Amino acid sequence: MKSQHILNFILGIYIFIFLSYLFGPLIIMSITAFNSAEFPAVTPWECFSWRWFQEGKIAYDGQHLAGLSTDWRLHDGLIKSLFIGFGVVVLAVPIGMAASIVLTQVHSRLRTIFYSISIMPVLFPGVIIGISTVVLWDRIATIGGEGFIADIGRNGIFLTILGQTCFISTYCFLIFVARLQRFDQTQEEAALDLGASQTQVFFKILIPYLMPAIASAAVIAFLASFENYNTTVFSILSDQTLTTVIASKVRLGISPAISALALVIISLTLIAAITYEIFRRREDKRKKQRQDLLLFEKTQDSRLKIESKKSFKIPKSIFILLFIVIFGILGFNQLVKNGLYGPKCVEAAESAKKSKFSEQLKLLQQNQVNEKDLQGGELGGNKDYGDIFGDPNLFKDFGGFDTD
Amino acid sequence: MNSFFKKNGPLISTYFIIAIVFWLIFLIVIPQLYMLDLSFRPNLPPLLRGGSDDVHTLVHYKHFIFGSESSEDAYNYVDIGVFVNTIFTAILVTIINLCFCYPIAFYMAKVANPNAARLLIVSLIIPFWINELLRSFALRILFAGEGVINNILIGTGLIDSGINFIAMDIALYTGLTYAYILLMIFPLYNALESLDTNQLEAAKDLGSSTFRTHWRIVIPHAKAGIASGCTMVFMLTAGALATPVVLSSPNTYWFTQLIYQWFNMNDNWSRGAAYSILLLSASVIFVLLMMRLFKVKIGEIVR
DSSP states (O other), X not given: OHHHHHHHHXXXXXXXXXHHHHHHHHXXXXXXXXXXXXXXXXXXXXXXXXXXXXXXXXXXXXXXXXXXXXXXXXXXXXXXXXXXXXXXXXXXXXXXXXXXXXXXXXXXXXXXHHHHHHHHHHHSOXXXXXXXXXXXHHHHHHHXXXXXXXXXXXXXXXXXXXXXXXXXXXXXXXXXXXXXXXXXXXXXHHHHHTTOOHHHHIIIIIHHHHHHHHHHHHHHHHHHHHTOXXXXXXHTTTOOOXXXXXXXXXXXXXXXXXXXXXXXXXXXXXXXXXXXXXXXXXXXXXXXXXXXXXXXXXXXXXXXXXXXXXXXXXXXXXXXXXXXXXXXXXXXXXXXXXXXXXXXXXXXHHHHHHHHHHHHHHHHHHHHHHHHHHHOSSTTSTTTTTTTTTOTTTTGGGTOOOOO | OHHHHHHHHHHHHHHHHHHHHIIIIIIIIHHHHHHHHHHTSOOOOGGGTTSTTOOOOOHHHHHHXXXXXXXXXXXXXXXXXXXXXXXXXXXXXXXXXXXXXXXXXXXXXXXXXXXXXXXXXXXXXXXXXXXXXXXXXXHHHHHSTTSHHHHHHXXXXXXXXXXOTTTTTHHHHHHHHHHTTHHHHHHHHHHHHTSOHHHHHHHHHTTOOHHHHIIIIIHHHTHHHHHHHHHHHHHHHHTOOHHHHHHSOTTOOOHHHHHHIIIIISOOHHHHHHHHHHHHHHHHHHHHHHHHHHTOOHHHHOO
């Protein structure tokens, strides 16, 4: 028994480490979104600010770092991503549904082949799906000559929808297959016996039964499309989606605006997950009540009668929420008290950095002079270096810091 | 075919056939076959395509093995090195993921009470709804030269100057392990959940040690889940592009980056296609190996 306790204890620690491995990076990234420094970091902490969600900043060396609300490339990419996601849902859900229904109707050898081909796209690396779509459609566009076919064959958004549909249909297919496995086929037969046409059976029985699967397939398809990078980066050609914009930003240099974007996405995800969980629990509860009621009606056993109590209970999650809010207010208060929030703090940090930068510059210039003194002649002096640091106008364009 | 129409009615049958033919033929089979064909063709300007020079050739595969004709090396050490490194690292990442996830999956399936397990599952899913690029970016913040980890290590006095995690590829390997860990947990969890707890108790009553119970009962039962998880993680890791783009050091290439270069920067589509075929064959070989090793069918791998 004792060894069991120790084992559980170790397991608990392990799970804690595992969860912090999963969440730690995301939490730290979220924190860096509020640091006003232009490099996403927790230390050194400059000021608490919302600038990365708003207008961004122009760094002391003249580099412009756009914030979330002012970055038009991001907005452009977002719109295209949403459009592509919508297109993929419209194509992939019906395809997945058709394939899964037909799978229940074919048999033996054909079934195995059909199933194997259907799940193949999931096992293909995403880059390969993107490439094959592009090369095929480029060929089609070449053969098709000028006109409509050539236009769509070289349209990045169209190709991306096709490429993503290729493997996202498989996700939908698998969701539908799982749901159809529990389908009672006698329902269909009964409807047919009662004189319904096949089309009616499809719309009145099969579709309503598949409705939950359609909903979850649509959500999954949209999310998979929205966050896809590997296929998109090839098939998008000269256009940009949200993910390719993010990728090019990350590659060019890392800015806290990306942390801010990530925080927005994380918040949306959390809200969605919590809403889903609440709905699911409520649904479960309702189902259980209905079953209890049914049981009571069937047996008429008074022991099974459940008096519905209407007492109001405070849900536990309120306490957690309250705790977070109080903690947040306290922390924020602390920030304000220590002068780590607001435009003043940002200004102070900025000027401190500027003066540090100009100090370093001065030091450089001094070194240059010292060198000249040491060498005592033409060699190694300012002349040899083309007067790089001697020219006071050189750094003028960087945006006016105080050189004196 | 006739019975198919009879069973579904004309309207629905047409919809089924159009949807399936469009998907299987136009989206899956033809693009792959065309890419395979393209990989055997020389890289020609658009005007010469279909002309007399457009013949089947092995030039791109030769380039992968022997390098360009102007190079002095007998073999193309750079590309082969990248390929071997990619495959080897992907296998390593898969094994590490399996070792990491097995205890968690076992805990969720057999030890934890259902509510705690549910909560754990939901909280595990949340990080994976967030874009792979952004997750890699989070790790990049941690591993940067003046990032959190370096600052902590220096602050506690363990090291004197910052470690360059990105140049040492530690960041890349951590990122790859981090990226697809969920796809290992869920197949394992599904497989382990169906294990009858009575079997574990019986083994214990008969005096089997914990290790032996796992080796003889739990692991054989979870075989399909292990095969499925390993395949998915390997495929996605070997075919990863987002994580290497964000986290790899300037002098380390992932094989997909090489493909990307041939394709987008050097405009040599047929060579890009040839390299893609190589990656695809490696993936297919791995799947077949897993199927043989664990004696599972392909349908059990993807669920």
